[in-house]
Amino acid sequence: MNTQKKDFVLCFVFMLLLAVGLALCVLLPKEKYSGSERRMLSPMPELSAESVWSGRFMSDFEDYATDAFPFRDAFRRVKALTALHVFSRKDNNGIYASEGFLAAMEYPVNEASLAHASERFRSVCRKYLTEENKVYLSVIPDKNCFLAEESGHLSMNYEDIEKQMADRADFAEYIRISDLLEKDDYYRTDTHWRQEKITDVAERLAQKMGTTLSQEYETHTLEQDFYGVYYGQAALPVPPDQLQYVMDAAINSCRVYDWQNNREIPVYDLERAEGRDPYEMFLSGPISLVTIENPGARTDKKLVIFRDSFGSSIAPLLISGYSQITLADIRYIHPDLLEQFVDFEGCDVLFLYSTLVLNHSETIK
Amino acid sequence: MLFSSISFLYYFLPLALMLYFAVPKRMKNAALLLSSLIFYGWGEPKYVLLMGVSVLLGFGFGLLIERYRKKRTGRIFCMISVSVSLSFLLCFKYADFFLGNVNALTGWKLPLLHLALPIGISFYTFQIISYTVDVYRGEAAQKNLIHLAAYVTMFPQLIAGPIVRYRDIAGQLTQRTHSFQGAAMGIRRFVIGLAKKILIANQLGELCGAFRTSEEKSVLFCWMYAVSFTLHIYFDFSGYSDMAIGLGRVFGFRFMENFNYPYISASITEFWRRWHISLGTWFRDYVYIPLGGNRRGRKRQLMNILLVWMLTGFWHGAAWNFIVWGALFAVLLTAEKLWLLERLEKSRILSHIYTLLLVMISFVIFNAEGMEQACSDLAGLVGAGGIPLVSAEALYALRSFGIVLLAGGIGATPAVRNLAGKITENPAGGRILNLLEPAVLMVLMLVMTAYLVDGSFNPFLYFRF
Numbered sequence: 164m165n166t167q168k169k170d171f172v173l174c175f176v177f178m179l180l181l182a183v184g185l186a187l188c189v190l191l192p193k194e195k196y197s198g199s200e201r202r203m204l205s206p207m208p209e210l211s212a213e214s215v216w217s218g219r220f221m222s223d224f225e226d227y228a229t230d231a232f233p234f235r236d237a238f239r240r241v242k243a244l245t246a247l248h249v250f251s252r253k254d255n256n257g258i259y260a261s262e263g264f265l266a267a268m269e270y271p272v273n274e275a276s277l278a279h280a281s282e283r284f285r286s287v288c289r290k291y292l293t294e295e296n297k298v299y300l301s302v303i304p305d306k307n308c309f310l311a312e313e314s315g316h317l318s319m320n321y322e323d324i325e326k327q328m329a330d331r332a333d334f335a336e337y338i339r340i341s342d343l344l345e346k347d348d349y350y351r352t353d354t355h356w357r358q359e360k361i362t363d364v365a366e367r368l369a370q371k372m373g374t375t376l377s378q379e380y381e382t383h384t385l386e387q388d389f390y391g392v393y394y395g396q397a398a399l400p401v402p403p404d405q406l407q408y409v410m411d412a413a414i415n416s417c418r419v420y421d422w423q424n425n426r427e428i429p430v431y432d433l434e435r436a437e438g439r440d441p442y443e444m445f446l447s448g449p450i451s452l453v454t455i456e457n458p459g460a461r462t463d464k465k466l467v468i469f470r471d472s473f474g475s476s477i478a479p480l481l482i483s484g485y486s487q488i489t490l491a492d493i494r495y496i497h498p499d500l501l502e503q504f505v506d507f508e509g510c511d512v513l514f515l516y517s518t519l520v521l522n523h524s525e526t527i528k
Numbered sequence: 529m530l531f532s533s534i535s536f537l538y539y540f541l542p543l544a545l546m547l548y549f550a551v552p553k554r555m556k557n558a559a560l561l562l563s564s565l566i567f568y569g570w571g572e573p574k575y576v577l578l579m580g581v582s583v584l585l586g587f588g589f590g591l592l593i594e595r596y597r598k599k600r601t602g603r604i605f606c607m608i609s610v611s612v613s614l615s616f617l618l619c620f621k622y623a624d625f626f627l628g629n630v631n632a633l634t635g636w637k638l639p640l641l642h643l644a645l646p647i648g649i650s651f652y653t654f655q656i657i658s659y660t661v662d663v664y665r666g667e668a669a670q671k672n673l674i675h676l677a678a679y680v681t682m683f684p685q686l687i688a689g690p691i692v693r694y695r696d697i698a699g700q701l702t703q704r705t706h707s708f709q710g711a712a713m714g715i716r717r718f719v720i721g722l723a724k725k726i727l728i729a730n731q732l733g734e735l736c737g738a739f740r741t742s743e744e745k746s747v748l749f750c751w752m753y754a755v756s757f758t759l760h761i762y763f764d765f766s767g768y769s770d771m772a773i774g775l776g777r778v779f780g781f782r783f784m785e786n787f788n789y790p791y792i793s794a795s796i797t798e799f800w801r802r803w804h805i806s807l808g809t810w811f812r813d814y815v816y817i818p819l820g821g822n823r824r825g826r827k828r829q830l831m832n833i834l835l836v837w838m839l840t841g842f843w844h845g846a847a848w849n850f851i852v853w854g855a856l857f858a859v860l861l862t863a864e865k866l867w868l869l870e871r872l873e874k875s876r877i878l879s880h881i882y883t884l885l886l887v888m889i890s891f892v893i894f895n896a897e898g899m900e901q902a903c904s905d906l907a908g909l910v911g912a913g914g915i916p917l918v919s920a921e922a923l924y925a926l927r928s929f930g931i932v933l934l935a936g937g938i939g940a941t942p943a944v945r946n947l948a949g950k951i952t953e954n955p956a957g958g959r960i961l962n963l964l965e966p967a968v969l970m971v972l973m974l975v976m977t978a979y980l981v982d983g984s985f986n987p988f989l990y991f992r993f
Contacts, residue, residue, distance in 0.1 A: 166962060170712035173966040177715045180973060181542035188538050221529075221570045228534040232981045241978035250731065250935075253928035256982070270921075271743060317924050398982070 187233040197235070199395030201439050204230040239398035247399070253316060258397040261314035264351045265393035265401060269307050270317035272324055273522045280524035281331035284514050287469065287498045288334045291507045299372055300335035302328050303473050303517040305354065309346035324518055335514060338371045340364045350404045353391020354519065355442050358476040359407040365480035372511050374464055374484035380409040385433075389441045406441050408476075413483035416459050422452040422504050423496070430455070430479050445475035451496035452489070452504055455479070460486035465510040469493060471520040494526040529570040531771045532725050534980050540567065544683075548779060549706075557678040557701060560779060567683035568648070575646035578616065583677045585612055586656040587670070593660055594669035606664040610657050617653045620646055625846035648687030650843060652680050654810055659694040661814055667695050675701045684775035688768045690786035690806035697781060704780035714777030719969045721770025724763045726976045728939060731932045732760035736895070738925055745915050749922035750908030756929065757895050758888045759936035762791065765804070784809075791887070791940045794879040795872050796860040799887060807843070811836050833865075834858040844894070849902050853894045860886060 197204050208214060208223035215221070232238065246252040253259060258267050288298060304321045311318035321341060329337035348360040356364075359382050369376045388403035408431050421428045428447045436444035446453055455478060465487045468474050471494070478488055489505050491498075520526070529536050544563040551559045569576045589609035596602035618626075624640045631638055659676070663669045670676040679701055685692055739745075739753035769786035776783045790802035800808050816836045822829040834855070841854020864872070872879040889906065896902035907913055938944065951957035 169962040170708045173712045174708050176966050184538040185542040225535050229983050238978040238981040242982040245975055251931045
């Protein structure tokens, strides 16, 4: 091809790219929701003299143009692959892949946040608990604990976090569970741990809190694929997870009450397993206050768990050791309101939090 | 509107090109003006009026200056025109700086204006000044308002240069040709500029951002920041200039070059011949030479150099660190002029190290948010304040951005251009390059689109000037 032809071809292809891009941007139907990113996409802004004069139309249009771009997910994947394989970036938007796992880098340790969390826990204890209540604290390491250092990513000192939390929470007995966990106990594409892999963690907690569990679990596997929260953020081609849940007689017979919405809910909401965040199948996801009653319990022990989302999947494993478990998520309900719903008398109390929440505890009320 | 945005690439640009090439020749400047006003209004709808007033005043004063050029009145009109243009700049860009400093010195509490900086005001004001001064110096005034407005507001170079001088472009406003060859050159330049911006500058900007937010400063991290910002500002700004020059070429204009591999310079004097050429030559022709240049003795010349470089620094931003940045170059250029230049010529390697080191230090000052941060960043380079030599974050950043830094380092030299030149010298190599070039450029476009769709880091540094 001579230079003249090349110039013509270059002009033609460039103009064609712009024209086809414009046509597709304008003509293709627009998605309202991005399943992979789990968020609503920006709509076409309203055109008015006021919105144009104020500049709002233009700034909103920039968001719309990016969100509504044709084949958005494919382009995001091209970007992720280019960043990782061409530029050898160690992460893409803070998400990295290692040994088939996706994880969001968590660094550095936010000591002020750990202090804030422990102060909030102390304040709950002061308000509601007496010396008769047994109080426990356990820290769940996020999966970076098992992936980051080995793969050359920034890694927090998890032992130090546990020590700091144990020292600060001198009102609670610390139960160590990190020694029972490994990377395979977490979903490959999601933040959370796998319920079927943490029965030993539940057993450790129960044993330390002075109760026993049935441990006669039956594992069920959902047919549909589970694409966790990191899958969409990373935009990398990794295989999906399989979502599993365990059943035993106690779980089968217990009743769950959602105080936030005043309704009974199932332990495992299989409809939510098909929704935008399948992990929400465990106790119906982010609900501020839930009570699980175990009518067949051979004990009258009660437990209140102050928890984050990791608590949703472990609580059913603990129910066979209690007559009632209450789960309070004080990110969504102010602790001062709990007295309207929870009787702490004679209850054991467990503060069970992941390092992800403890390191960003500004959400804890 | 950013060149590196979906709204520009896939909405504005195709529509602007269609409009421009669809209208007859006599309407092309009007089409360009309309596109430029939409482009500017997209980001600053209210400030379109300010720009319009500036253009109208420039047009009117141009006619008056031409009419009275040979009389004293012409000089007065020229001075009024320059003063009015500068007053807009002073009001919108520098008022709060002066008020703040007066308050700090006197203890007064004069209220600050808090005016938003109109994008590109530094660039289009200088273009209007160049127009009226050129007319005063003998250039024919533009009789067609649309032609002049199209020149001042031309969207490819409106908001971040290069500063196109009227006398360089006056002929092209009315008589320019369009060809596939010119358009292809422009497209090539545009795509390369976009790649410099999106693939290199934005990623280096992420590294600078990571340094700024890090609580684990270390000597290594401070040096990585200095290196990455030095590369970042080059790829960001020269990328924009490439895009501007490329788009101008598609529309039939030939803008002056703005960068010529500045980091291969062997002295600061050479660096400023290669860096932001349009600004350097503007200050030379419209400030340094009118002040007397080197024609009134060494002492006056050195004073002129100091003044011009402090103004150059001040042009970049209304803050003391920019003035110090400019003054630093004044001192260095003076030192080179007086005795250093001869010594630098003795060792090419040492002179490169000297130049890069000082340029890097200057950009650390340049990018600081005030002198306090500048001093702290500079202190970090020598480990002052008890910071460690290395930190985990620095090592991670080095591993994660190593390739980008390497690509930036190589891309800042003419190595790639020279390699391409060598390949094209061979007929077979030339044929292969011809065949590959359109495909490579289009793949680059798609990859850059992917980066934009992913919505990564994307501000242009020179928009704030």
